[in-house]
Amino acid sequence: xxLKKKNTVSLFNIFPNPTTGYIWLQAAGRMENxxxxxxxxxxxxxxxxxxxxxxxxxxxxxxxxxxxxxTIVIKTASTSEIHKIIKQ
Numbered sequence: 001x002x003l004k005k006k007n008t009v010s011l012f013n014i015f016p017n018p019t020t021g022y023i024w025l026q027a028a029g030r031m032e033n034x035x036x037x038x039x040x041x042x043x044x045x046x047x048x049x050x051x052x053x054x055x056x057x058x059x060x061x062x063x064x065x066x067x068x069x070x071t072i073v074i075k076t077a078s079t080s081e082i083h084k085i086i087k088q
Contacts, residue, residue: 018086021063
């Protein structure tokens, strides 16, 4: 699930969703000085990672997190997106 403004295109894909551990964050272009935060259902930040100069994307290890629904917020210098991920 992606939460974004109406009539905008998502710049990031996250898969697999649902996941049992690792997810892949894929960008439409180069990610420079990006940061993503993962929040649990209570709004507590459970993971943060900086992404510097990645062309294709990066993996995110969620295997240590409990099963549930998580919110991923991805921020770059020019945009931000919110995605929902289900961890099984």
